[in-house]
Amino acid sequence: MNLSSIKAWVFDLDNTLYEPEEDIFSQIDKKMTSFISNHFNINNDEAFDIQKDYFLRYGTTLAGLMDDKNSIVDPDEFLTYVHDIDLKSLKPNPQLNESIENLLGPKFIFTNGTKSHAENVLKKLGLESVFKSIFDIKSAQYIPKPNIETYNLFFKTMDVDPKTAIMFEDMGRNLIPAKELGMTTVLIKREIPNQDNIFQDKKYSDIWDQDIPADYTIDDLAKFLNNN
Template sequence: MDLSNIKNWVFDLDNTIYSPQKDIFGQIDKRMTKFITAKLKVNEDDAFKIQKKYFIKYGTTLAGLMKEDKVQPKDFLDFVHDIDLSCLSADTELSSAIKQLKGKKIIFTNGSKTHAEKVISRLELNNVFDEIFDIEDSQFIPKPQIQAYLDFLKKLKLDPKKTIMFEDMSRNLVPAKKLGMTTVLIKREMPMKEKKYHFKEFEDLWKNNNEADYIVDDLVKFFNKYYKDSKK
């Protein structure tokens, strides 16, 4: 593994820097359904289908709600991120692994900065990351829309050819790879509720379709191998 050219280490947040077994995003998912049920005055099943339809079509549920239903982003983000993070605790191994990296360490999330800061605090990664680029920074244009990546690179003055991106969703690596970034897919299982509803489009979100230069199931293992290879 030769990453000697990398100067910028970019991480997605949810289900990337912590395991989906913690079910943090599961809580967010339920809050999104609840928000849509109340806002659009539909039943829970219809709300869930709208939620996923927007997610597939626009990149995030929020982007669809803003475009089609004139929802204010702050109202949505405040509501869906009002969750219990007590299942998260200090991740000393991940903290040590990322701190050793030479260069900038950045969170690039479709969520809010407030949510990212709370998650990072629970994991005790407060002094690990140099920047958080959130959905507001990209003018609410989400990954995987390429404009979000262009805004990200421009604002932080990053050279994509010296940047590596870690993501749990393969479709979000497509623009990154197209722009010249090195890409790493954190292999995750498709959430059970999506399997239940048989959204065929979701299957591709968790599969590698040649977007990833590396596929791993654990960030710490990836970095341990990287450090070991670097000493050769």
């Protein structure tokens, strides 16, 4: 593996810079279900189906809510509500932090979440001064990954050449446009630990099981960075 041509390092945040075992994104997921349940005055099962339908069709639940004619949603109200979670289980991973700090060239966060959520997570991980910039869902004008126009906006805003940039993601579908635009791609594929994890539902399993053409498929980010 030779990453010597890489000049910019682009990281997804949730379930990429920390393990899904940390039970952080699953909290956001549950808050999205309860937001929809309250918003439409429906039960949790119905809300969950709407949530996943939006997620699959639009990239994020919020993008679906914003497009739904029957739903007037203030995006900031939604984002504040779903990111109000408990981060106390997050701890720095010294080996990972060191390997990210040692990468030559600017490092970026490219997330479908908010900047303040990213800042809170990075602080808990001890990575708050490592990244040059955070490109969040507001920077993306609420158009989430994997919409290709958002990648182009990211490259333009951050002055990054995709051909010499690498992207790290836990969600395969978000690497498809990255690859198309010339990035080197790394899929972090980990087992989802929680038995009750909603993504184990057969209906939604293709979110994770996509056989996407990533340049590297790994299960340990620190190990990968240390070996390159």
